[in-house]
Amino acid sequence: MPRSQPTLKGQERRMLFDVFNYFLKQNNITDSHKKTAEATNKSVSTVRRIIKESKKSDGVVAFRTPGKKRNSVRPVTGINSFDKGVIKRCIHNFLIENELPTLAKLRAKFRSDINFQGSEKSLRRIIKELGFKWKTTENNKKVLIEKSAIRLLRINYLQKLRQYRQQNRPIIYTDESYVHATHISETDGTTKGLKKPVSKTQRAVIVHAGSEAGFVPNALLTFKSGTESGDNRGVMNFETYEKWIRTQLLPNLPPKSILVLDNATYHNKEYDVAPNENTKKTDMQTWLSKHGIPFTPDMLKPQLYQLIKSNKDRFKTYSIDKILNEHGHDVLRLPPNHLDLNPIEMVWAAIKAYVSSNNIRCNAPYVVELIKEKVTAIRPCDWKRLCDKVRAIEEAYIKSDHVIDEMTDELGIRSGDSDSSDSEADSSTDTEGDVAPPSSSSGLIPLGDHMEVEFVKVESIKQEPAN
Structure with missing residues (x-):
């Protein structure tokens, strides 16, 4: 069986085409194909095929590598x-x-x-x-x-959670989600995605918190993404989240609550960030002195930074934790990819199902109203059942x-x-x-x-x- 030749890339095809045109100016068409094949070490049939393809370009000759832009099956990774x-x-x-x-x-x-x-x-x-x-x-x-x-992260999380429960401290679960404005059910009652493509601004953002006792009173925040309540990308940011914490969550939390949240970026904004290797030497020394880490005045920046690197994790503080700690509350973060340990995720599913079944207007303000309706309908007994499932x-x-x-x-x-x-x-x-x-x-x-x-x-x- 003859050995198949490798696929010629676009640049090689262009070179072959130019060589053919060079010989064509000096010889007849038959000799040009043969001489081009000999000069490029390709078969005559390959030369003929590529020249034939160039004639189909309507005067605009653009050579591309065959198969380089083939459509491929997109891997399934976006599961809930x-x-x-x-x-x-x-x-x-x-x-x-x-x-x-x-x-x-x-x-x-x-x-x-x-x-x-x-x-x-x-x-x-x-x-x-x-x-x-x-x-x-x-x-x-x-x-x-x-x-x-x-x-280890899961083991530590569950051990801390058990200790907090033994101390009878309220466990408050919080999270953020969103619902597309065109999130509706199909005619068979199932939710099979969006009715039509929508821009990122066409969705309603939801922020809330709850426990075995039900939703935290007056803590619901919902708004159309892209408005002044959110950032320009239609997602949550630290400023919006901090405002919600201070104005809606803290005034309504039971004393000595434990706030369970995930590891979203705006949950983990650091307070008093440790210096990096490019920080000024005086700032490095100030940070070390502030945290009681001994150093000598003759130490150079690489030495100071080595001290900072070996100690910074001990003093890492998150802004959200600091705000809550000041009011007598503590924060407990879920281990990565363990949203099944947060009952509010099931609440989001119920809210989205309700919206999809009742969304007749397909606009963000109406979706916000549907969200509020469903939040009102979810009672403490429902929360208790979901918390029991998580336990x-x-x-x-x-x-x-x-x-x-x-x-x-x-x-x-x-x-x-x-x-x-x-x-x-x-x-x-x-x-x-x-x-x-x-x-x-x-x-x-x-x-x-x-x-x-x-x-x-x-x-x-x-x-x-x-x-």
């Missing part, structure tokens, strides 16, 4: 926070059952549980984003292990961390083993058809009873009569 929680807990369940998950097994499980439509390649990316790595065991099997740094997930994480420690000890992970996410999928003999969902033993982490369906229907919670 609840589905990410389902994926995390499903992986844990496999490990707890002492069954090594493969990408084929996980993909089949998620296709049935959360209607995941992505490929194994997309799923691999999502799993990596959630903090899991493929590790090789001592018997050469591949196992998905959550990064120790992520586990069950917390307890399951606590149990699973102990089981995973034991399981990894038994399997034995090779020391120094690095991430091998590109090769793990085919390392097992399991096939996609061999999927058996984890059993429902009490040691397993609850997946949420098909969370996507349940959360979309939160708005239909039966309203209990007032006492």
Whole structure:
């Protein structure tokens, strides 16, 4: 079989075309093709094809590399926070059952549980984003292990949360979200995206807080993005968030509250930022003196900065924390990719479902009114039920961390083993058809009873009569 020639790039095609035109001025058309092929070490048929393609350009000759701009399938990675929680807990369940998950097994499980439509390649990316790595065991099997740094953050978070509850301190969950102005249901009652493309300004931003006792009174902030209440990009910023904290949240918080929030940029704006290596020497010395870190006057900037680097984490303070601390409250930040531990995420799902079912005007002011209606309809008993669900997930994480420690000890992970996410999928003999969902033993982490369906229907919670 003749060996196929590599695809010629656009620049090579241009050169071949110019060589052909050079010979064409001196010879007839037949000799020009042959001489061009000999001069460029290409076949005569290749030369003829490229010259023929140039004649189709209507006088404008532009050579491009064939296939360089082919349309490709976009990977599926934009899944919601609840589905990410389902994926995390499903992986844990496999490990707890002492069954090594493969990408084929996980993909089949998620296709049935959360209607995941992505490929194994997309799923691999999502799993990596959630903090899991493929590790090789001592018997050469591949196992998905959550990064120790992520586990540590979750363990510390849950331990602190338990301590605060033992102290009977109110746990207040807060978050921000938005709803597109054209967010509506399809005729079959499902929400399948936007009615039409909209600009970034056409959405309503929601900020609120709540606990087992219900929403924090008078704490709802909702506005059309792009107005004076928000920044020009249609998203939250620190100034808006700080104003909400000071004017709407603080006056209505119970004493000694614990505010649970995620790691959004505007939540983590530092107060009294430590100097960097380009800061003036006197400012470095001032910072070190302020924090009681000893140094000598003859130290040079690299030496001073080394002191700052080794100590700055101990003195890192966030502006939001400082504001709340001054009023007797504390802040607790969720571990990364653990929005399933925040019940307000389920509240957002209920609000968006209500908007999608009732949005007949498709403009931001009307969506704001629908949001207010739904917020009023969600009662303390609904909040209590969602908080109970989250506490069950917390307890399951606590149990699973102990089981995973034991399981990894038994399997034995090779020391120094690095991430091998590109090769793990085919390392097992399991096939996609061999999927058996984890059993429902009490040691397993609850997946949420098909969370996507349940959360979309939160708005239909039966309203209990007032006492």
